Amino acid sequence: MFITGLLTIFTLLVAGSGPAGRPVIHYPIVAAAGPRDRVLIVAPHIDDEVIGAGGYAADAIRNGAQLYVVFLTAGDCNRSSASILHRTLEPTANNYLEVGRTRIAEARSAMAKLGVPPDHYFILGYPDGGLRTIYDNPNTIVKSRSTGELSVPYSEALSPGSPYSMEYLANDLRRVIEIAAPTVVIAPVPFDMHPDHSAAAEITDSVLTASHRNPTRLGYLIHTSRIPKSFVWFPDRSLAPPPRFENYAWATYPLTPRMQREKDRLLLVYKSQRPNVFLLRNAYIRKNELFFVNDGREKQKAESRKQQSEGRTLFPLAAARSLTFEAEGRKKGAIPLPLHAPNDLLISALCLLISDFCLPSGMP
Numbered sequence: 001m002f003i004t005g006l007l008t009i010f011t012l013l014v015a016g017s018g019p020a021g022r023p024v025i026h027y028p029i030v031a032a033a034g035p036r037d038r039v040l041i042v043a044p045h046i047d048d049e050v051i052g053a054g055g056y057a058a059d060a061i062r063n064g065a066q067l068y069v070v071f072l073t074a075g076d077c078n079r080s081s082a083s084i085l086h087r088t089l090e091p092t093a094n095n096y097l098e099v100g101r102t103r104i105a106e107a108r109s110a111m112a113k114l115g116v117p118p119d120h121y122f123i124l125g126y127p128d129g130g131l132r133t134i135y136d137n138p139n140t141i142v143k144s145r146s147t148g149e150l151s152v153p154y155s156e157a158l159s160p161g162s163p164y165s166m167e168y169l170a171n172d173l174r175r176v177i178e179i180a181a182p183t184v185v186i187a188p189v190p191f192d193m194h195p196d197h198s199a200a201a202e203i204t205d206s207v208l209t210a211s212h213r214n215p216t217r218l219g220y221l222i223h224t225s226r227i228p229k230s231f232v233w234f235p236d237r238s239l240a241p242p243p244r245f246e247n248y249a250w251a252t253y254p255l256t257p258r259m260q261r262e263k264d265r266l267l268l269v270y271k272s273q274r275p276n277v278f279l280l281r282n283a284y285i286r287k288n289e290l291f292f293v294n295d296g297r298e299k300q301k302a303e304s305r306k307q308q309s310e311g312r313t314l315f316p317l318a319a320a321r322s323l324t325f326e327a328e329g330r331k332k333g334a335i336p337l338p339l340h341a342p343n344d345l346l347i348s349a350l351c352l353l354i355s356d357f358c359l360p361s362g363m364p
């Protein structure tokens, strides 16, 4: 176990000098949201909205845009969080429910800090780790692997008591989309390796299609086979896609040092995610945010031509193949995450060993 731990630490350190340090100057720049924009960020878990688009979101609010956030789950299948909160290696269903409540409270704090009013964010409370199963089995009610619940157990949710099924999830998301009436939707990419993320992308797009809405659709990638996590923060580096995704249709949103600090403060609100939140900070708070553009390719083409005439390099549109990506993401997403991933026990044990460091003040 000791050797495995050392290898894990070595891998994390080496990852810091990996693909995340590659330049992204050849990708076009995403325009900031303006006063007439209505932005909806879809987060499978509570913290994804900051990791993926916290800088863009903060600028959107500053520019007078309407910003909405929808959290599909309460993040209540996180074994490390449950272990740290309850100081146990074998968390119970109630322990996981408490994680969900804690993360919902953190979401409220983060939204307040970001400047999102309570009627602009929505907690749906569907099962963490269960979105792929729900999407792939639309006529089935899914049981949470962590809490054992069959329906939304949180009173703070949009529809408490709704069964864990595609029909109810789609209804909730449709309500949110009707309220937000978004001109821009930011959700995960369909080729994210995390089943909840790839499913969130497909669920979002299917509800948008059924609602006959066609907003600008931007995607954020968090989980890849080479997760660029590291123990060292490199705020002066760019966030670039892994090499095998380099030719996809990416665009980039620059972050100033001030915005990096603001995003950092927002992300660290998620204290229940310590110490992992520090690794995420080191990986995702960089000189830019990265977005996959899976719609409006003609609009992008025009923008690319404009940027090229201004001396910037060309967006590789010829490589855009979003249908292929969906197939790829679906294939990967079909593999469910086990409740106890191979490294979970080791990570939980390490977290407990250093729990004085991990535990924020005021937590049980």
Ligand SMILES: [Zn+2]
Residues within 6 Å of the ligand: 044, 045, 048, 194, 197
């Ligand atoms: Zn997530």
